[in-house]
Amino acid sequence: MSYGELPVEVAGHTFGERLTGIIVLLSGQYRLSKxxxxxxxxxxxxVRICLGSISNREAEVAKALEVPVAQVGDAIREAERAHADETGWFEGKVNGRAKRAWLWVVVTAHLALFRISPSRGSEVAxxxxxxxxxxxxxxxxxxxxxxxxxxxxxxxxxxxxxDFQSFIDRGGEGGRLGALLMKERDRMFQWWRRVRDGTMPREEFELRMPKVERRVGRLLRDAVVCAEDKTAGTAAEILKLESAMWTFVHVEGLExxxxxxxRTIRHAVMYRKTSFGTQSPEGSRFVERILTVVTTLRLQKRNVLEYLTAAVGAHRRGLPVPSLLPVAEPSQLAVAA
Structure with a gap:
């Protein structure tokens, strides 16, 4: 009796490509515990599967996603604009208690990159x-x-x-200044919404805003001198970044x-609440990579399971794993040409 050889993508693997994709999809997108x-x-x-096999599938997929996730990071570093945020996380334990860590995200219109780190410092950013x-x-x-x-x-x-509401809540002179800051804030947002819905020309918005900018600056400087210590300290910290309050006024398309x-990091926050973080650096690599994949594909309106299945298949065959970078539409390519 003779037997044919198993395909390379099957040999040595108990779980098929799609089943492996489903396993990590249930964990990464639907936030299910093991x-x-x-x-x-x-x-x-x-399908009956032991908990250890689920961990093994996560480790396999984490390895498969290493290169495409790195490509996402490279593309974000070349982006014209990005949003960044961070939230608390837990990784492993110290003296029987969960060890504090941080989950970071940098996101553009079509790409998101997550990173879990024990630090919340500037080196991570x-x-x-x-x-x-x-x-x-x-x-x-x-x-x-x-x-x-x-x-x-x-x-x-x-x-x-x-911050301005906290000025108001503390009362005193800082509270009075906080109320005035809120009025300027409300005026700015009222105009900004009109710009977005097309009822105010952007040129008019830019002409109106310098008065608001000057009033806000003056009120913050008054708070540094006249307000209670905590309010004065917050006002001083804001003033160190004063120009960064108004960049959106001068850059069209900036929010x-x-x-x-x-909103992008909210899924990760829910993941943390159901999983209580990760138990090891290896677990963190899986989480940050699967969150990168799920969020990036959602931003691009691509199917996550189809991508994961293809990624596992390519990895098992020793082929390049499909890219997470957005593909230009034919019309965009024609314009670029």
Missing amino acids: RKVQDALSDLLG KALLGEDFTGFLTTDRWSAYNWYDTFLRQLCWSHLTR PTNNFGE
Whole structure:
């Protein structure tokens, strides 16, 4: 009796490419714990799998995604504009307690890059963006971004709104100044929304805004001198980045908030709440890479399972894994030509 040789993509693998894709999809996109993945495979597909096999599939996919995720990072470092944000995470344990870490994201219109790090410092932001990054960067006021040129940075006005509200909540002279700052903020957003819906020409918006900018600057300087210590300190910190409050006024297409970045990281926040973080650096590599893939493909309206299946197949065959970079439409290529 003779037997044919198994295809290279099957030999040595108990799980097929699509099943492997489904396993990591349930974990990465649908945020199921390993036990929930185990139950879902049994209930939906009649596939019985041990928890260790799920971890092994995640490790395999993490390795397969290494190159395309690195390509995403390279492309983001060349982007004209990006949003950055970070949130708390846990990686491993120290003395029986979860060890603090941070999950970072840098996102553009069609690409997202996640990174889990024990640090919330500027070295992580520099590694993600590249120290030679020259695009416009939208962030909150976190100091890890203060190395970046303020004239290329846009502060999030949602966070500034919270700062001004905190002035009001503390009362006193700072509260009075906070109320005046809120009025200027409301005026600015009213005009900005009109620009977005087309009822105010952008040129008119740019002509009106210098008065608002001067009033806000004056009120913040008054707060530094006259307000209570905490309010005065916050006002002084904002003034260090004063030019970054108004970049969106002079750069068409730039948003005055970091809402896009915050929406992008929300999926990861929910992932953390259901998984309680990761247990090892290897687990963190899987999470940051699968989040990069899921979010990037969602931004591009591409099918995640189809991509993961193709990525696993290519990796097993020793072929280049499909790119995560957006493909230009034929019309765009014609314009470029």
